[in-house]
Amino acid sequence: MSHDFLHEVAEPARQVREGSRFEVVGREDFSESTFLLRIHYPLLAKAAKPGQFVIVMSQEHGERIPLTIADFDPDSGIVTLVIQAVGKTTMEMQQNCQVGAELFSLVGPMGVPSHIGDAAKVICVGGGLGVAPVFPHARAFKQNGAYVIGVVGFRTRQLVFWEDKFRNYCDEFIICTDDGSAGIKGLVTDGIKVAMDKHPDIDEVIAIGPPVMMRACAETTRPHKLKTTVSLNPVMVDGTGMCGGCRVKVGEKMMFACVDGPDFDGHQVDFDDLANRLRRFSEEEKIAAERWSKSCRAVKATHGPHPGETGPRPQGEGEPTAG
Numbered sequence: 001m002s003h004d005f006l007h008e009v010a011e012p013a014r015q016v017r018e019g020s021r022f023e024v025v026g027r028e029d030f031s032e033s034t035f036l037l038r039i040h041y042p043l044l045a046k047a048a049k050p051g052q053f054v055i056v057m058s059q060e061h062g063e064r065i066p067l068t069i070a071d072f073d074p075d076s077g078i079v080t081l082v083i084q085a086v087g088k089t090t091m092e093m094q095q096n097c098q099v100g101a102e103l104f105s106l107v108g109p110m111g112v113p114s115h116i117g118d119a120a121k122v123i124c125v126g127g128g129l130g131v132a133p134v135f136p137h138a139r140a141f142k143q144n145g146a147y148v149i150g151v152v153g154f155r156t157r158q159l160v161f162w163e164d165k166f167r168n169y170c171d172e173f174i175i176c177t178d179d180g181s182a183g184i185k186g187l188v189t190d191g192i193k194v195a196m197d198k199h200p201d202i203d204e205v206i207a208i209g210p211p212v213m214m215r216a217c218a219e220t221t222r223p224h225k226l227k228t229t230v231s232l233n234p235v236m237v238d239g240t241g242m243c244g245g246c247r248v249k250v251g252e253k254m255m256f257a258c259v260d261g262p263d264f265d266g267h268q269v270d271f272d273d274l275a276n277r278l279r280r281f282s283e284e285e286k287i288a289a290e291r292w293s294k295s296c297r298a299v300k301a302t303h304g305p306h307p308g309e310t311g312p313r314p315q316g317e318g319e320p321t322a323g
């Protein structure tokens with residue numbers, strides 16, 4: 001093969017690779033374990049809809065993890081992800097994904113967009129990390145002319161984020177903290193009750209957060225027969241309906257969260273089944289996180305701390321994981 005031919009083939013390939021860089025152009029750290037990444041990806045920022053997610057590989061030999069698109073701006077071409085470091089991959093991202101870094105791959109938007117119908121009054125509920133993924137819903141309902149009540153829950157005031165961002169699109173905004181250091185003292189279910197008592201005409205509740213929180217929200221609204229949509233976060237691998245890893249039980253049906261969801265009717269979801277499935281790989285996840293932490297300590301002992309490193313957090317601490 002001539003050198004010219006190789007050059008002709010290689011040059012466009014290089015351009016494609018260069019054209020598909022997933023550069024981290026912004027980062028904020030909300031707490032010891034939660035951080036935000038802004039990624040420049042104009043096509044995705046244009047195509048994304050509330051409720052959708054991406055599958056990310058932060059490095060070539062890493063695993064694929066699903067992350068909800070927490071914000072998207074077609075004008076700037078920026079997509080926002082909010083991530084909680086809970087295990088090997090997310091801790092690795094917390095350490096390595098600084099401004100200027102590139103993700104190896106980012107595929108999306110995946111999943112069925114949330115149905116932003118003609119509801120006149122809605123409650124958008126986010127717990128812990130689930131606060132970020134429910135933001136696009138609040139904005140979309142508001143832009144559709146709905147009266148939007150935001151209810152967000154955190155352990156304590158220091159963990160509160162995006163308050164101003166929500167207030168821009170919410171007609172009412174209720175913060176709930178476990179210790180009462182901000183807003184009302186209590187859980188998001190207390191916030192939902194406050195909103196329901198004041199407004200007997202709510203059409204729909206959207207709740208995103210850890211499974212235990214979404215289940216509690218669904219039980220709060222069930223006696224009132226109030227439509228409640230939840231966003232499920234089972235373990236996903238391909239995200240395209242092929243591996244079956246993300247099976248969830250909804251009513252009498254088995255569904256794949258990646259292609260049939262992740263939104264489902266909260267009153268129909270079998271949350272016990274979801275909790276069991278989320279525990280399936282806990283032993284392997286623990287080993288992977290320990291191995292990674294050990295290798296970090298070894299690197300640190302030789303080269304000193306990584307710039308901007310906040311350090312891995314032992315599993316089980318911090319805010320609850322949300323999808």
Ligand SMILES: Cc1cc2nc3c(=O)[nH]c(=O)nc-3n(C[C@H](O)[C@H](O)[C@H](O)COP(=O)(O)OP(=O)(O)OC[C@H]3O[C@@H](n4cnc5c(N)ncnc54)[C@H](O)[C@@H]3O)c2cc1C
Nearest residue numbers: 065066067068083084087088089090233234235236285323
């Ligand atoms: C649709 C969807 C959206 C999500 N959005 C977000 C988000 O916006 N921000 C965020 O921080 N997290 C999100 N998650 C969860 C996130 O994917 C997991 O926290 C991440 O995969 C954990 O990987 P790890 O190696 O760091 O931790 P591990 O130690 O491997 O796992 C920690 C816990 O995360 C869950 N998990 C592990 N692997 C996966 C996987 N491949 N798919 C789903 N869950 C997994 C398990 O319950 C496990 O117990 C989402 C999950 C789903 C399904």
Ligand code: FES
Nearest residue numbers: 239241243244258
């Ligand atoms: S992630 Fe494989 S089928 Fe849903």
